[in-house]
Amino acid sequence: MKYDIILAGVGGQGVLSLSGIIAAAAMQEGLSVKQSEVHGMSQRGGAVLANLRMAGRPVASDLVPLGCASLILSMEPLERLRYLRYLSPSGALVTSTEPVRNIDDYPELERVLETIRSLPRAVLVDGERLARKAGSARAANMPLVGAASALLPLKLDTLERCIAARFASKGQAVVDTNMKAFHAGREAAA
Amino acid sequence: MNEHVLLGDEAVALGAVHAGLTAAYGYPGTPSTEIVEFLIRHAERHGRPLASWTTNEKTAYEAALGVSLAGRRTLVAMKHVGLNVAADPFINSALLDLGGGLVVVVADDPGMHSSQNGQDTRFYADFARTLCLEPANAQEAYDMTREAFDLSERFHVPAVIRLVTRLAHSRGVVRTGEARGQNPPRPAADRAAWTLLPSYARELWRGLLERQHELRAYTSRHGNTLSLADSRLGVVTCGIARNYYEENADDLPFLPSHLHIGAYPMPVDLLRRLVAHVDAVLVLEDGYPFVQRALGGVLTPPREVRGRQTGALPPDGELTPDVVRVALGLPLRAGLPPAALALPTRPPQLCAGCPHIDTFNTILKATRDLGARVTSDIGCYTLGALPPYSAVDSCVCMGASIGMAKGLADAGVRPALAVIGDSTFLHSGITPLVDAIAANTPMTVVIADNEVVAMTGGQPSAIPSSRMKRLLLGLGADPDHLHILDTHPKTVERNAEILRREIDHPGLSVIVTVRECIETARDRKRMRLAMAGATA
Numbered sequence: 001m002k003y004d005i006i007l008a009g010v011g012g013q014g015v016l017s018l019s020g021i022i023a024a025a026a027m028q029e030g031l032s033v034k035q036s037e038v039h040g041m042s043q044r045g046g047a048v049l050a051n052l053r054m055a056g057r058p059v060a061s062d063l064v065p066l067g068c069a070s071l072i073l074s075m076e077p078l079e080r081l082r083y084l085r086y087l088s089p090s091g092a093l094v095t096s097t098e099p100v101r102n103i104d105d106y107p108e109l110e111r112v113l114e115t116i117r118s119l120p121r122a123v124l125v126d127g128e129r130l131a132r133k134a135g136s137a138r139a140a141n142m143p144l145v146g147a148a149s150a151l152l153p154l155k156l157d158t159l160e161r162c163i164a165a166r167f168a169s170k171g172q173a174v175v176d177t178n179m180k181a182f183h184a185g186r187e188a189a190a
Numbered sequence: 191m192n193e194h195v196l197l198g199d200e201a202v203a204l205g206a207v208h209a210g211l212t213a214a215y216g217y218p219g220t221p222s223t224e225i226v227e228f229l230i231r232h233a234e235r236h237g238r239p240l241a242s243w244t245t246n247e248k249t250a251y252e253a254a255l256g257v258s259l260a261g262r263r264t265l266v267a268m269k270h271v272g273l274n275v276a277a278d279p280f281i282n283s284a285l286l287d288l289g290g291g292l293v294v295v296v297a298d299d300p301g302m303h304s305s306q307n308g309q310d311t312r313f314y315a316d317f318a319r320t321l322c323l324e325p326a327n328a329q330e331a332y333d334m335t336r337e338a339f340d341l342s343e344r345f346h347v348p349a350v351i352r353l354v355t356r357l358a359h360s361r362g363v364v365r366t367g368e369a370r371g372q373n374p375p376r377p378a379a380d381r382a383a384w385t386l387l388p389s390y391a392r393e394l395w396r397g398l399l400e401r402q403h404e405l406r407a408y409t410s411r412h413g414n415t416l417s418l419a420d421s422r423l424g425v426v427t428c429g430i431a432r433n434y435y436e437e438n439a440d441d442l443p444f445l446p447s448h449l450h451i452g453a454y455p456m457p458v459d460l461l462r463r464l465v466a467h468v469d470a471v472l473v474l475e476d477g478y479p480f481v482q483r484a485l486g487g488v489l490t491p492p493r494e495v496r497g498r499q500t501g502a503l504p505p506d507g508e509l510t511p512d513v514v515r516v517a518l519g520l521p522l523r524a525g526l527p528p529a530a531l532a533l534p535t536r537p538p539q540l541c542a543g544c545p546h547i548d549t550f551n552t553i554l555k556a557t558r559d560l561g562a563r564v565t566s567d568i569g570c571y572t573l574g575a576l577p578p579y580s581a582v583d584s585c586v587c588m589g590a591s592i593g594m595a596k597g598l599a600d601a602g603v604r605p606a607l608a609v610i611g612d613s614t615f616l617h618s619g620i621t622p623l624v625d626a627i628a629a630n631t632p633m634t635v636v637i638a639d640n641e642v643v644a645m646t647g648g649q650p651s652a653i654p655s656s657r658m659k660r661l662l663l664g665l666g667a668d669p670d671h672l673h674i675l676d677t678h679p680k681t682v683e684r685n686a687e688i689l690r691r692e693i694d695h696p697g698l699s700v701i702v703t704v705r706e707c708i709e710t711a712r713d714r715k716r717m718r719l720a721m722a723g724a725t726a
Contacts (some may be wrong), residue, residue, distance in 0.1 A: 010536065011538065023195075023361065024195075027195065027363070032363075033361075033362070033363070034360060034361070035360065035362075036356060036360040036361075037359045037360075037361070038303060038357060044538040044539060044540070044541065044570065044573065044645075045536075045538055045540075046536055046537055046538035046539070047535075047536040059439040060432075060434070061433045061436075061437035061511040062357070062360040062430070062433060062435050063356065063434075063510050063525060064511075064513055065437060065510075065511040065515065066512050066522055066523055066524075066525050067522070067523030067524050067525035068448040068523060068525075069525070070322075075459045076532065078534075078536075079536070080532060081529040081533055082533055084525060084526040084527065084529055085525040085527075086525050087526045088523075088524050088525065089525070089526065090691055091526075102536070102539065103534055103535075103536055103537075104577075105532065105534040107532070107533075107534070107597070108605055111450035112531065112532060113345050115530065115531050119526065123357055124320050138427060147415065156533040159633055164265065188481065
């Protein structure tokens with residue numbers, strides 16, 4: 001088993017914590033994991049990219065090779081289009097529909113979404129709306145994990161355990177909100 | 191034995207703790223910042239080691255030398271360009287008869303993810319005639335750091351650990367070993383071995399040259415592995431390049447001979463044995479063509495040597511599994527075709543509400559129609575170079591803004607302005623300001639003081655804003671042309687008038703614009719609320 005994920009978004013969106021939850025779940029299931037992140041200057045509102053690789057045998061490269069990703073997981077619609085060459089022809093895309101328009105030349109959103117819809121195995125989720133309904137817009141990355149959860153080679157209860165562990169220090173209310181947002185995303189993608 | 195999930199940077203830090211580290215120093219810089227951050231957190235919980243941020247990399251290195259002089263183990267961490275700042279004590283320290291293990295961890299940034307250049311620290315280690323270890327994963331980062339302390343004490347030289355961004359910020363599983371205690375204090379007895387007077391230094395240099403044989407003998411047996419297989423191709427991998435090679439090797443029609451280099455000085459014997467066995471050599475290394483140049487040299491090598499210098503790999507950018515795949519002659523795997531839609535780039539930018547925005551608006555307002563030249567420096571405010579501000583003309587290295595503005599003014603350019611952050615000013619801006627003050631150069635220095643090293647995540651500056659004025663007066667700044675101004679959207683107009691007046695002043699002026707970084711202010715507020723919640 002080998003499962004590569006490209007995670008994309010904009011600095012400050014929580015791409016790295018999203019990556020961390022999936023990586024933790026993969027490790028709990030005994031898989032080898034390598035997770036590579038971008039820090040520093042790139043985080044200041046710029047494009048953020050993380051690579052997450054999991055496999056039943058040791059993972060060599062820290063970076064996902066072209067054409068090998070089983071999944072692109074994006075917090076932002078435009079950002080996911082940057083990495084299509086990394087996606088395996090049988091791979092899936094899960095993206096949030098909410099744009100981050102911190103640049104002047106952001107293309108017309110409908111055209112971006114149309115481009116995504118035209119791709120095979122694309123799943124669109126309004127992460128922010130689902131998170132707000134669950135109790136907090138700050139959990140906007142959880143519906144993404146939820147929407148991806150049926151595709152990931154990981155057990156549902158392992159993911160749930162890792163989400164709970166991630167937010168445990170912030171109190172039960174925060175855990176509940178994030179869990180609710182996770183399930184809202186899972187249902188929206190079903 | 192315990193298992194941890196750690197970033198490459200964190201694995202180095204934990205390796206140092208388990209090696210009996212007494213003290214660690216560094217200046218924050220991506221991708222090295224997490225090393226000292228980890229050690230500071232560790233010290234808060236366990237009371238040791240002493241770990242602290244310093245004013246710059248040179249002061250960090252010199253403090254580490256003091257720890258070694260005391261016979262105890264010390265680590266100093268920085269990014270690649272930081273080693274330029276610490277180069278003076280670093281190169282000299284290789285001559286000393288080091289006591290306690292001194293490990294220099296330098297995180298290179300091939301591909302320049304967040305740096306002004308992509309220099310390769312292996313050249314510095316070679317220049318200093320010292321050891322360099324290059325891990326390929328988090329486990330090796332842990333193991334090699336432990337080993338580096340032993341080697342530093344065995345050979346009495348500073349041991350360099352070279353990381354690259356992709357390892358520093360890659361998370362993996364680390365199995366840790368038994369922790370060792372600290373060295374007892376044992377100050378060096380031989381003063382001459384620590385005193386680089388020419389007469390002593392010449393002797394110490396000869397000693398270092400003689401030790402080269404021992405260093406090479408070590409790396410020909412340790413840290414490097416040669417496996418001779420097919421004679422059509424020999425692959426040399428350095429550090430993390432091994433990962434990209436292994437990712438692709440299964441697809442090759444035959445098993446090439448392989449030398450992996452994880453320790454320098456260059457394992458010359460092993461390279462010779464490889465070259466003698468194969469028709470062609472492909473060198474896979476991140477950064478500069480360091481090994482390739484040593485192999486090829488000036489004379490025509492007896493075998494074909496391919497690498498970054500011959501175009502087998504791109505001469506710039508970080509290595510990826512894909513460029514290595516192409517270099518091995520394998521076809522790329524096809525992904526989805528790129529989107530038909532034109533994708534605009536998304537450059538990094540100042541945070542909403544950032545005080546630097548107000549400082550740049552002040553400068554733009556004050557200099558409108560003046561044809562001013564504005565030099566910048568390294569930090570968040572370097573983003574003032576990009577639209578919508580496009581407010582600065584240069585950015586070269588830490589502290590250069592002030593020296594360059596002096597040069598502009600000396601060359602007759604009016605007005606000449608320098609923009610520099612508080613932490614960068616303390617790091618490398620003070621000395622050029624001393625020059626400008628001494629000459630009363632007609633220029634204006636703007637210190638954008640947000641109280642922290644913001645770009646790397648908000649580490650504390652060496653002194654708080656409240657002491658900046660006294661420092662500047664102490665340096666000799668003219669009190670009539672020194673202004674400490676609150677910066678805020680509401681004060682832009684008034685501050686621009688003051689700045690405009692100072693630009694007209696025919697001598698040196700210093701303007702400090704003060705407001706705390708929006709990110710650290712927000713974090714502090716969050717912390718206060720959490721504390722209030724906890725006590726309610």
